[in-house]
Amino acid sequence: MYFLSVISALIALGQACPMHGLPDHVAAENNINVANLRKRGWVRPAPQKIAITNVHIFDGFEYDNQTSTVLIDGSFIGSDAANATIIDGKGATLMPGLIDNHNHPTTIADLKNLSSYGVTTTMCMSCWVATDHCESLRNQPGLTDFYSAGFSAVVPNSSHSKLAEMNPAVNAPEYFIYNSSMCPGWVKDRFNTGSDYIKLVAEAYPPSMTKDEHNIIVKTAHQYGYWTMTHASTLDTYNMAIESGTDIIQHTPADEPLSDASIAKILAGGHYVTPTINIYQYTQAATVSLGLTTEQTANLNQTVPSNVKRIYDAGIPILAGTDGSINSNGPADIYFGSSLHQELEMLNSYGVSNVDVLKAATSRAAVAYNMLDRGVIAPGMRADLLLVRGNPLVNISKTREIEKVWIAGIEYEG
Ligand SMILES: *[C@@H]1O[C@H](CO)[C@@H](O)[C@H](O)[C@H]1NC(C)=O
Ligand SMILES: *[C@@H]1O[C@H](CO)[C@@H](O)[C@H](O)[C@H]1NC(C)=O
Ligand SMILES: *[C@@H]1O[C@H](CO)[C@@H](O)[C@H](O)[C@H]1NC(C)=O
Numbered sequence: 001m002y003f004l005s006v007i008s009a010l011i012a013l014g015q016a017c018p019m020h021g022l023p024d025h026v027a028a029e030n031n032i033n034v035a036n037l038r039k040r041g042w043v044r045p046a047p048q049k050i051a052i053t054n055v056h057i058f059d060g061f062e063y064d065n066q067t068s069t070v071l072i073d074g075s076f077i078g079s080d081a082a083n084a085t086i087i088d089g090k091g092a093t094l095m096p097g098l099i100d101n102h103n104h105p106t107t108i109a110d111l112k113n114l115s116s117y118g119v120t121t122t123m124c125m126s127c128w129v130a131t132d133h134c135e136s137l138r139n140q141p142g143l144t145d146f147y148s149a150g151f152s153a154v155v156p157n158s159s160h161s162k163l164a165e166m167n168p169a170v171n172a173p174e175y176f177i178y179n180s181s182m183c184p185g186w187v188k189d190r191f192n193t194g195s196d197y198i199k200l201v202a203e204a205y206p207p208s209m210t211k212d213e214h215n216i217i218v219k220t221a222h223q224y225g226y227w228t229m230t231h232a233s234t235l236d237t238y239n240m241a242i243e244s245g246t247d248i249i250q251h252t253p254a255d256e257p258l259s260d261a262s263i264a265k266i267l268a269g270g271h272y273v274t275p276t277i278n279i280y281q282y283t284q285a286a287t288v289s290l291g292l293t294t295e296q297t298a299n300l301n302q303t304v305p306s307n308v309k310r311i312y313d314a315g316i317p318i319l320a321g322t323d324g325s326i327n328s329n330g331p332a333d334i335y336f337g338s339s340l341h342q343e344l345e346m347l348n349s350y351g352v353s354n355v356d357v358l359k360a361a362t363s364r365a366a367v368a369y370n371m372l373d374r375g376v377i378a379p380g381m382r383a384d385l386l387l388v389r390g391n392p393l394v395n396i397s398k399t400r401e402i403e404k405v406w407i408a409g410i411e412y413e414g
């Protein structure tokens with residue numbers, strides 16, 4: 001009992017003050033096996049100071065042609081380099097850790113893969129497995145920081161409800177949308193079960209939610225002060241998303257070129273767009289959920305790049321997301337971590353400049369989700385950092401040349 005209460009007091013302390021680990025003398029006096037606690041993720045490694053010197057910095061906004069020093073002080077970026085361990089960053093670029101704005105991790109192994117590729121924050125766009133399963137991915141010290149929509153707003157028998165029903169751990173019926181009068185309560189349930197934002201699915205073909213249901217869900221979420229994300233992959237569903245006033249539109253219209261009128265409405269509505277180009281590389285998966293004609297499918301490789309370019313050229317803010325998912329929890333096997341680097345390369349090849357591609361996975365993403373403690377290198381921010389060889393402002397693939405990754409100041413090794 002005594003042992004347990006000491007542990008809970010220490011855990012409470014650790015949470016109140018994340019920069020401080022368990023002091024060695026406290027561990028010794030209480031006969032606490034620190035290594036064992038660390039394995040369970042209860043105790044952070046002792047705070048340390050690391051100075052990365054002689055390094056070029058992409059701070060989330062721009063590349064600094066001069067080299068300088070960045071200090072990791074515990075979980076945060078600091079400013080006093082006294083007594084820090086030095087890492088020579090000559091020839092490298094230090095950038096904010098990457099944010100994958102759309103994926104579906106379900107296991108700790110998925111988070112490890114994300115971490116190893118420098119993805120320090122991940123926005124899960126629906127968890128089709130039991131909600132408490134995804135909850136267990138939160139707050140894992142030293143691993144990718146996990147946020148989730150929980151269960152998406154989908155109607156029974158729709159193409160996306162099938163993804164949920166594939167998983168026997170889900171007692172799906174109680175999560176579905178049946179009519180507009182239940183929508184406010186459904187939104188409330190999401191927040192009461194830990195969702196960070198709401199995900200809606202505008203299906204490309206029936207059955208699908210009505211316009212009323214979309215509008216009510218978005219309006220209710222906004223009343224609670226929460227963001228909404230809408231899956232939309234055709235012109236009609238884009239319009240449904242725009243009219244509902246959703247915050248971030250997920251995917252790219254794949255059936256037809258976006259009209260000038262739609263572009264103007266996206267701009268006027270202040271929507272962000274996460275194109276998720278990765279998913280369109282998996283033609284079969286894409287068309288099963290999109291219901292495209294043979295001709296439209298054959299033209300995917302023209303329609304998607306040109307719509308992404310039109311969105312970008314119009315000045316609509318783009319976010320980088322992959323739709324990463326494996327083991328049947330999503331529409332295709334898109335590997336966690338590596339796919340985000342591929343997304344950055346594809347955005348770049350479609351005409352998005354290097355600096356805008358990097359912002360789409362760092363500072364712009366942090367602003368879009370109101371995560372104002374990250375996405376930028378500056379004193380006081382979370383020490384979510386990625387050290388890469390070379391300059392990704394010149395060659396975007398240099399984000400793959402990873403030397404080191406820190407997540408809230410903890411180096412990811414392995
Ligand atoms: C700074 O670097 C960028 C890209 O690396 C380059 O285009 C630019 O000319 C450089 N500016 C100066 C002042 O050296
Ligand atoms: C650095 O280390 C020296 C010697 O151990 C110590 O006297 C000094 O207070 C330390 N400075 C800081 C800022 O920790
Ligand atoms: C991690 O990603 C690599 C490829 O990027 C893949 O081969 C491997 O299976 C993934 N591991 C897990 C556990 O998903």
Ligand SMILES: *[C@@H]1O[C@H](CO)[C@@H](O)[C@H](O)[C@H]1NC(C)=O
Nearest residue numbers: 155156157158176177178207
């Ligand atoms: C879903 O489809 C099944 C048959 O496949 C049907 O029995 C059921 O009534 C449908 N549910 C709704 C809500 O339409």
Ligand SMILES: *[C@@H]1O[C@H](CO)[C@@H](O)[C@H](O)[C@H]1NC(C)=O
Nearest residue numbers: 176177178179180181182183
């Ligand atoms: C809406 O659906 C819910 C859940 O199935 C049901 O309890 C409720 O009676 C329905 N309301 C209306 C007005 O149909």
Ligand SMILES: *[C@@H]1O[C@H](CO)[C@@H](O)[C@H](O)[C@H]1NC(C)=O
Nearest residue numbers: 280281283297298299300301
């Ligand atoms: C589209 O491009 C990808 C490679 O980027 C290729 O694998 C795929 O076969 C192409 N699809 C069509 C329909 O040409």
Ligand SMILES: *[C@@H]1O[C@H](CO)[C@@H](O)[C@H](O)[C@H]1NC(C)=O
Nearest residue numbers: 390395396397398399400401
């Ligand atoms: C860009 O960087 C990648 C990764 O280091 C490398 O394989 C590729 O050759 C580079 N491309 C150019 C044009 O230098």
Ligand SMILES: [Zn+2]
Nearest residue numbers: 102103125323
């Ligand atoms: Zn998705």
